[in-house]
Amino acid sequence: QTKFLISAPDIAHLDEYLPGDVGVEIAFAGRSNAGKSSALNALTEQKSLARTSKTPGRTQLINVFSLDADRRLVDLPGYGFAKVPLALKNKWQLALGEYLQKRACLSGVVVLMDIRHPLKDLDMQMIEWAVFSEIPVLALLTKSDKLAQNVKMKTVNAVRKDLAKFGDWVQVEPFSSTKGTGKPKVLSILNKWCHP
Numbered sequence: 001q002t003k004f005l006i007s008a009p010d011i012a013h014l015d016e017y018l019p020g021d022v023g024v025e026i027a028f029a030g031r032s033n034a035g036k037s038s039a040l041n042a043l044t045e046q047k048s049l050a051r052t053s054k055t056p057g058r059t060q061l062i063n064v065f066s067l068d069a070d071r072r073l074v075d076l077p078g079y080g081f082a083k084v085p086l087a088l089k090n091k092w093q094l095a096l097g098e099y100l101q102k103r104a105c106l107s108g109v110v111v112l113m114d115i116r117h118p119l120k121d122l123d124m125q126m127i128e129w130a131v132f133s134e135i136p137v138l139a140l141l142t143k144s145d146k147l148a149q150n151v152k153m154k155t156v157n158a159v160r161k162d163l164a165k166f167g168d169w170v171q172v173e174p175f176s177s178t179k180g181t182g183k184p185k186v187l188s189i190l191n192k193w194c195h196p
């Protein structure tokens with residue numbers, strides 16, 4: 001029953017637009033083109049809740065969706081798009097770090113990464129910020145249908161090993177929006193975050 005709630009024009013002004021810091025919020029973050037919109041649509045079973053974009057990095061808009069009166073999903077703008085000017089990138093990262101550190105109702109962050117290109121610098125930074133703020137992370141390896149089963153499991157295990165230093169704060173799961181792979185597991189993790 002996910003519904004669009006509000007948009008904020010950019011992350012620097014997010015706190016002016018967000019509802020009060022109460023209830024539960026789950027943020028979705030990832031590099032442009034990681035498959036974030038597709039995953040949001042697949043997980044909420046809505047065809048076009050989040051718009052899959054043909055021009056990555058074009059918009060800095062942050063969309064907030066409500067699951068119910070107390071619970072929200074926050075679709076953060078894709079990061080790491082080469083054409084975004086450095087000054088804007090830096091500003092965006094600062095604001096994002098602030099959001100992760102200050103938002104008390106933030107109960108989990110889903111960091112989406114293309115399974116073929118996981119753990120880029122900004123992904124690691126995102127994961128570190130969240131864990132340092134004591135927010136659990138689900139590292140979602142998207143487009144898992146693009147890899148053969150054995151390569152897929154090898155990648156998942158390698159990423160798990162790389163993130164093992166974060167202990168229980170970080171879980172790693174493969175996911176495919178097109179095939180539905182990983183969906184029950186992801187929904188169960190999100191459900192736990194929603195009901196602390």
Ligand code: GDP
Nearest residue numbers: 032033034035036037038052053143176177178
């Ligand atoms: P976003 O920029 O992170 O929101 O990424 P999108 O959801 O717009 O997806 C980027 C591209 O990857 C699009 O061409 C999607 O069709 C494709 N894509 C997303 N998820 C999957 C998936 O699970 N499997 C496959 N094969 N392609 C996907």
